[in-house]
Amino acid sequence: MSTVHVSVIGIGCGSPDHLTLQAISAIRRLDAIVLTDKRRGDDPLVHVRERMLAEHAPGVETVVVHDPPRERRADHVGDQASYEDAVEVWHAARAAAYAKALEPYGDRRVGFLVWGDPAFYDSTLRILDRVAATGLTLDVEVLPGISAVQLLAARHRLVLNEIGASITVTTGRRLADEVAHGADNIVVMLNRSLDAGELEGDWRIWWGANLGTEHESLLHGDLRELAPAVEAERDVVRRAAGWVMDVYLLRRYLQ
Numbered sequence: 001m002s003t004v005h006v007s008v009i010g011i012g013c014g015s016p017d018h019l020t021l022q023a024i025s026a027i028r029r030l031d032a033i034v035l036t037d038k039r040r041g042d043d044p045l046v047h048v049r050e051r052m053l054a055e056h057a058p059g060v061e062t063v064v065v066h067d068p069p070r071e072r073r074a075d076h077v078g079d080q081a082s083y084e085d086a087v088e089v090w091h092a093a094r095a096a097a098y099a100k101a102l103e104p105y106g107d108r109r110v111g112f113l114v115w116g117d118p119a120f121y122d123s124t125l126r127i128l129d130r131v132a133a134t135g136l137t138l139d140v141e142v143l144p145g146i147s148a149v150q151l152l153a154a155r156h157r158l159v160l161n162e163i164g165a166s167i168t169v170t171t172g173r174r175l176a177d178e179v180a181h182g183a184d185n186i187v188v189m190l191n192r193s194l195d196a197g198e199l200e201g202d203w204r205i206w207w208g209a210n211l212g213t214e215h216e217s218l219l220h221g222d223l224r225e226l227a228p229a230v231e232a233e234r235d236v237v238r239r240a241a242g243w244v245m246d247v248y249l250l251r252r253y254l255q
Contacts, residue, residue: 002106003137008124010117010145013245014048015212016055018146024056026143031108032061034101036094040066044242048213049113063110065101068093083173091123095130102136115245117147121171121189148247149187151211155218158206160249161185175199175250184252191246196227202253205230209237209246223250 007026012018019027027033033053037043046064053060070090102110114122125142132138149169153160161167168183172191176198179186196203203223207230210216217237219226230248238244 003139004102004105004107005109006102006128006138006140007109007111007143008118008128008140009111009113009143010147011049011052011113011115012146013116013148013151013211013213016052018151018212019052019056020143020145023143023145026141027053027057027060027111027113029109030057030060030111032063032105033111033113034063034065034098035113036067037064038067045115052113063101065097068097091127091130094123095127095134098127099131099134099136102131102138114145116149117145118142119144120147120149120169146212148189148208148211148245152187152206152208152247152249155208155211155216156206156220156249158249160187162251186250187247188250189247191248194227194230194248196224199223199250203250204253205248205250207246207248209234209244210241211245211247213241215241 007030009023009026010020011023033049035046035049037046050062053062068090070086112124112128114124116122118125125140128138128140149160152158162185165185167185167187168178169187169189170178170183172188172193175186175188175191179199179201205219205221205223205226207219207226208216215237217233219230219233234244234246237246
């Protein structure tokens, strides 16, 4: 049985300048690249990846896969069990779509361009495990990328941890639980809205959106004072770029 050689490549957060030399070299060796289209024909994140390829690997073949729909309605995924069920259905459908895209590329090299770094809240590797379980033989390599967490720290000139202390990296969905369990230095990803009223105590925030792109935006200050400005700026960035991805550090004020 032939083997599809798959490269899962971290590409940073939107700037062609943030591809590593290793990533550029790997992309140029590929026979094809799979691009996942979330909007069925007009996904701005597909266009960002295409611009990267035009600069670093013009002419490489691209295979566009339309992303299966995912249940996001709050009344359907409000609790953790419902959320996990919805993700399970979505991952299964994605695995079927990826398997169909990869099947013609036996003994060739195919790449997936992963936003930021494949290790941070991305499911490409999990889904490829599902593809392999269907019987398609894959040889998978992972190339790390510059993550949004790294860019946030660089843009705000931060050391993410206090001296000798830990960092919690979580999602907006789990933020209140992490605070309730005592976390006081928290990097938050995948957050659709910022509700400062949910958090007890006094906090500072270092926020960044679309890091490394022409639409990058940064804010820093007291969480309760800044929360409305963060929500407003998220909308400004979305309108300007057609998409928004943000990340932030929350740090409790020392008493």
